[in-house]
Amino acid sequence: MKKFLLPLLFLFLFLLESLFVQYLPENVFGRNRILVPHFLFAAILFLTIFVGKKQGIIYAAIFGLLFDIVYVEIIGIYLFVYPFISYLVSKIMQILQTNMIIAFLVSIFGIALLEVGVYEMNHLIHVTNVDFMSFINLRFYPTLILNAAFIIIAGYPLKRLFEKHAEALRVE
Numbered sequence: 001m002k003k004f005l006l007p008l009l010f011l012f013l014f015l016l017e018s019l020f021v022q023y024l025p026e027n028v029f030g031r032n033r034i035l036v037p038h039f040l041f042a043a044i045l046f047l048t049i050f051v052g053k054k055q056g057i058i059y060a061a062i063f064g065l066l067f068d069i070v071y072v073e074i075i076g077i078y079l080f081v082y083p084f085i086s087y088l089v090s091k092i093m094q095i096l097q098t099n100m101i102i103a104f105l106v107s108i109f110g111i112a113l114l115e116v117g118v119y120e121m122n123h124l125i126h127v128t129n130v131d132f133m134s135f136i137n138l139r140f141y142p143t144l145i146l147n148a149a150f151i152i153i154a155g156y157p158l159k160r161l162f163e164k165h166a167e168a169l170r171v172e
Helices: 002-023 039-050 053-071 077-095 100-124 132-171
Strands: none
Touching (some): 002 039, 002 053, 002 132, 039 053, 039 077, 053 077, 077 100, 100 132
């Protein structure tokens, strides 16, 4: 049963993102802003930080492909970016200490990389015509604030869960 807990958690977060977008009021910040929840990706980054690079990259690739299939017209953007950023986070965590503050900052950095990377890929293939400063003001900052709030709320329970998972993997 414990083997299915992690995939079920990630599947729940995957579904929670779409429900969050669907039921979020339009003018949360008083003006039209685009809030993009990256709850799943934040959890994958926590998995990478507290369990290990291998599991983080595997889950990032699986859910990046799933994200591409369900939400994006072009297969491959999230399939590439999720594992790449998970790999970068694993390399960063080899240098830094593993604690909640560092995990929070590195996760926010990873989400910022994800947002900018996806914007640049979409801009490169002419899917979007929004200039960079409009992107920063309309989508980037609100997205970082939303995901920072999620990490503050869910970070510690995720940390505890992933530390128990890592201990169970060491025992096996």
